[in-house]
Amino acid sequence: xxxxxxxxxxxxxxxxxxxxxxxSMGITDYAQGELGDIVFLDLPDVGTKVSQGKSFGSIEAVKxxxxxxxxxxxxxxxVNPALEHAPETINQSPYGDxxxxxxxxxxxxxxxxxxxxxxxxxxxEQSHGESH
Amino acid sequence: xxxxxxxxxxxxxxxDAIGVGSLDELISKVIPDKxxxxxxxxxxxxxxxxxxxxxxxxxxxxxxxAAEVISFLGGGVYDHYIPAAISHIIGRSEFYTAYxxxxxxxxxxxxxxxxxFQTMVCRLTGMDASNASHYDGATALAEGALMxxxxxxxxxxxxxxxxxxxxxxxxxxxxxxxxVEVRVLKGKDGRIDLEELKKLVDGAAAVIIQxxxxxxxxxxxxxxxxxxxxxxxxxxxxxxxxxxxxxTPPGEWGADIATAEGQPLGVPMSFGGxxxxxxxxxxxxxxxxxxxxxxxxxxxxxxxxxxxxxxxREQHIRREKATSNICxxxxxxxxxxxxxxxxxxxxxxxxxxxxxxxxxxxxxxKLTGVKGVKRLHGGEFFNEFAVELPISGLEAxxxxxxxxxxxGPTLGSWFPEHPNALLLAVTEKRQKADLDALVEGxxxxxx
Numbered sequence: 063x064x065x066x067x068x069x070x071x072x073x074x075x076x077x078x079x080x081x082x083x084x085x086s087m088g089i090t091d092y093a094q095g096e097l098g099d100i101v102f103l104d105l106p107d108v109g110t111k112v113s114q115g116k117s118f119g120s121i122e123a124v125k126x127x128x129x130x131x132x133x134x135x136x137x138x139x140x141v142n143p144a145l146e147h148a149p150e151t152i153n154q155s156p157y158g159d160x161x162x163x164x165x166x167x168x169x170x171x172x173x174x175x176x177x178x179x180x181x182x183x184x185x186x187e188q189s190h191g192e193s194h
Numbered sequence: 195x196x197x198x199x200x201x202x203x204x205x206x207x208x209x210d211a212i213g214v215g216s217l218d219e220l221i222s223k224v225i226p227d228k229x230x231x232x233x234x235x236x237x238x239x240x241x242x243x244x245x246x247x248x249x250x251x252x253x254x255x256x257x258x259x260a261a262e263v264i265s266f267l268g269g270g271v272y273d274h275y276i277p278a279a280i281s282h283i284i285g286r287s288e289f290y291t292a293y294x295x296x297x298x299x300x301x302x303x304x305x306x307x308x309x310x311f312q313t314m315v316c317r318l319t320g321m322d323a324s325n326a327s328h329y330d331g332a333t334a335l336a337e338g339a340l341m342x343x344x345x346x347x348x349x350x351x352x353x354x355x356x357x358x359x360x361x362x363x364x365x366x367x368x369x370x371x372x373x374v375e376v377r378v379l380k381g382k383d384g385r386i387d388l389e390e391l392k393k394l395v396d397g398a399a400a401v402i403i404q405x406x407x408x409x410x411x412x413x414x415x416x417x418x419x420x421x422x423x424x425x426x427x428x429x430x431x432x433x434x435x436x437x438x439x440x441x442t443p444p445g446e447w448g449a450d451i452a453t454a455e456g457q458p459l460g461v462p463m464s465f466g467g468x469x470x471x472x473x474x475x476x477x478x479x480x481x482x483x484x485x486x487x488x489x490x491x492x493x494x495x496x497x498x499x500x501x502x503x504x505x506x507r508e509q510h511i512r513r514e515k516a517t518s519n520i521c522x523x524x525x526x527x528x529x530x531x532x533x534x535x536x537x538x539x540x541x542x543x544x545x546x547x548x549x550x551x552x553x554x555x556x557x558x559x560k561l562t563g564v565k566g567v568k569r570l571h572g573g574e575f576f577n578e579f580a581v582e583l584p585i586s587g588l589e590a591x592x593x594x595x596x597x598x599x600x601x602g603p604t605l606g607s608w609f610p611e612h613p614n615a616l617l618l619a620v621t622e623k624r625q626k627a628d629l630d631a632l633v634e635g636x637x638x639x640x641x
Contacts, residue, residue, distance in 0.1 A: 102481065102506075120515075127506040129515070 063186065064091040066157055070133070070173055071182035072115075077157065078133040080173060087133050088161045089121065089152060092186050097123040100149045103130075105163065110138045112165060114172050119163075121152075130162065134172035140164040258595075260463060264628045265600040268578045268619020269408065270331065270358050271466070272458045274436065274546060275623055277537045280460050284529050292525065294486075296510070298501045305500035308488040308525060311532040318438045318535075319452040320445025321474035325485035326523035331432060331455025332364035334471030335402065337484050337518055338430035338451040339365055340372070341475075342400035344482055344517070345428060349374050351400045352391065352427070355381035356407025359608040361432065365402075368520075374399075384409045384571035384580075388417055395425040403449075404432040405441075409571055409617065410554075410578030412441070419448025435459055435472065435531075437576045439540070439547040451475050460534025461527055470527035481507060484518030549622035550577035553629060557620055560633045566640050570605075570615050578619040580605055580612070584640050587616050593639045599632055 069077045075093035078085045094100065102122040112118040112132035119130040141163050144151055152160035167173075177185060200208075205217070214220045221230070241249065265273050284290065288303055295301030295308075308326045315324035328334040339351045351369065353362060353376060362376075369376050377394050381387050386403065395401060401422035405413045419429045431449040433441075436458045444452035456470035457463070475483050481504065489503035509516040538546065554577040561567050561581055570580035583590050587604035594601040605615035620629070 104481065122506040125506070125511065127512050127515075 063095075063183075064157070065179050065183050065186075067179050069157070069179065070176035071179065071185075072131065072133045072176060073185055074129075074131045075186075076131060076133050078173070078176060079161075080167070083170065084139060084164055084166055085134060085136075086161045086164045088156055089130075090182075090186075091156045092190075093128075094153050094156045094160075097121065097126055097128065099124050100152045103145050103149055103162065105130075105141050105145070106138050108138050108141060112136060112138060114169075114175065132165065133176060134165060134167050134169070136165040136168040138163050139166050257465070260600060263595070263598045263600050264624070264631055266602045266618045266620065266624070266632060267463070267600050268410075269603045269617055270360065270455055270457075271463050271469075272434075272436070272577075272619055272621055273463060273623055274458050274460075274550075274621045276460050276462060277534065279537060280530055280533045283533050284526055289526065289529055294522075295488075296502065298499070302500055304525065305488050305502070307529050307532055308523070309490060309500050310536075311528045312488060314532060314535050315472045315474050318435055318443065319433070319449075319454070319472070319474045320443030321449070321452050322445075322477040323480045323483065323487070324472070324474040325483055325487050326525070327456070327528040328453075328471030328473050328485060328521055329524060330467060330469040330471045331453060331457070332358070332361040332471070333521065334453035334455075334473045335361050335430065335432045336365045336368040337471075337473065337521055338453050339374070339400055339402060340368060340518070341451060341479070341482055341484060342428040342430055343372070343374055345479065346399040346426070348397055348399035348427075350377055350398045351375070351402060351430075352377045352379060352394050352398045353402045354379050354386045354404065354407065354413070356384055356386070356409050356411060356413065357402060357404050357432070358408045361404070383573065384411050385573065386413050386418055388414065388421060391418060391421050395421060395427055398422075398425065398427045400428045400430045400451075402430045402432070405444075406434055406437055406576040406578065409580050410575040410619070411571055412574040412576065415442075415444075415447045415449075423448065434576065436543065436547050436550065439544040440551060441576070445474075445476070450479060456527065456531045459531035460537075461530050468524060468527050470524040470531055472531075480504065482517055483507070484516075485521050486523055546622045547577075550620055553620035553622070553624050554578060554618075556626070557618065557629045557632065560629065561618075561636060564633065564637050564640065567636060570612060577621065578617060580615045580617050582612070583614045583616065583636070585614060587612075587614050590614075590616060590636070590639050594632070594635050597631075597635045597638075599635050601632065601635070 069079050071077050075090045076087055077090050078087045100123050104120045106118050114132055114135045117129040118132050121128050142161050260273055292304045295304045312324040366376055379390050403413055403418050405415050407413055422429045428450040430451045431444040433454045435454045452474045454472040456472050487504050488500055491499055491501045493499050505511055507517045509519050558579050566584035568582055570582045587606050591601050591604055602616045602618040606613040
């Protein structure tokens with residue numbers, strides 16, 4: 063399972079890459095594998111305010127759907143335009159071309175609530191064990 | 195499949211396994227004595243089958259079916275011609291007993307009928323996508339309003355004075371617990387007043403429009419749609435499907451969500467149901483549309499087949515976050531509507547609509563010639579209109595029934611400001627002699 067070392071993670075299996083007050087986010091390799099073939103994303107408009115841990119959109123696979131929760135509070139700066147016509151990009155490249163939105167952080171301290179790669183790996187191990 | 199209930203041997207085996215001697219002993223061990231009912235249930239003894247049949251027949255005979263009188267009943271439910279083949283086709287056991295076709299490989303026939311139903315709903319309404327149906331026209335409209343609330347995040351809807359009052363009650367039932375405000379337009383002469391709409395539309399998720407409206411009148415739908423859209427509200431329409439053979443369909447005048455009561459399409463009036471709700475949307479709203487949707491697909495051998503699609507919106511997958519958890523489709527009654535439309539075809543539907551329109555306009559012309567009788571509203575109508583009498587509507591209705599005529603619902607029970615008004619609907623089944631009988635009847639009643 064791919065858990066890059068330079069990202070922060072949520073318990074809901076989103077990742078965040080912070081750089082200069084902005085963060086790009088997506089879902090983890092584990093999450094895309096559990097969901098299966100992703101077919102649609104319901105995403106907010108640029109400018110929408112989001113709150114840490116709250117749902118701001120949803121992601122649909124062929125036989126499941128899940129909420130997208132904001133890893134940090136802030137404002138949507140960009141939505142990945144490639145996903146509208148090629149949502150499967152998330153399956154192919156969850157940490158790269160499959161990024162979902164960019165968020166301008168309103169409360170940089172929010173990142174303290176996120177998991178580092180090692181803690182996330184342990185969390186996945188634990189939730190994976192529970193669901194199987 | 196054999197469906198024999200437990201035998202004494204089965205019961206003994208189960209009791210032995212848990213170590214109790216009898217069912218009574220088991221119950222006395224688990225239910226405290228003070229909670230147990232003593233003696234027999236206070237219900238009448240069973241009846242012999244032929245006594246029961248007699249009893250039911252006597253109760254049924256208290257009803258007066260529309261077919262035994264001359265009926266001008268309308269107000270959302272209409273006495274259109276129903277081809278005899280419909281009951282034969284929908285009575286086939288493959289259709290009559292089938293339930294939700296989750297397992298596509300064993301439900302191709304049911305799925306195909308739903309797909310064809312959706313296709314016909316789209317063609318009738320001029321919309322892009324239809325779902326597999328709702329309970330009835332009222333619940334379809336209320337789901338449309340909730341869908342607009344979901345889409346916009348706004349917590350108010352605007353409804354016209356000419357919305358069927360029963361639909362309004364259902365809508366309020368759906369909106370009240372979710373804190374969605376229902377703003378009611380007073381209107382002018384039974385129709386939407388555009389100036390009033392402009393004042394109330396601000397911040398609304400949807401403007402609801404019934405066309406033709408409850409009073410039978412044609413609304414200024416294109417103007418209403420423009421005002422709604424300019425204010426960022428969706429337009430949710432409720433229409434009379436038969437009228438769509440003559441009138442511009444909602445998809446062409448700007449409705450975003452089109453709903454209808456499907457009863458006029460071959461479904462018996464049956465004392466209020468079961469009916470079927472039609473529900474169709476513009477393409478960009480498909481993913482937030484409630485209810486199930488059937489699609490045509492290809493199997494691995496490139497053969498056409500039918501499947502449930504976009505199921506991730508639905509209750510069995512999205513659970514509490516589904517687009518709606520208070521709906522299902524009405525497959526059998528939808529099949530009724532599909533069969534009706536297939537049998538009468540576009541020309542038949544147009545003839546039914548045209549003859550209904552002509553009959554109603556002939557009747558309106560004759561009635562307004564009767565001294566003391568006038569139309570309650572001015573302007574264009576389809577096959578239904580309200581008349582104001584010099585006597586109470588209830589009294590007129592009662593006296594006309596003595597002459598074998600159902601003279602429409604009275605308006606007074608819903609609109610106390612119109613105690614003397616009757617709402618009269620005419621379908622293609624009413625002959626000239628029927629219409630003349632009502633005119634003569636009303637002459638006598640008011641004379």
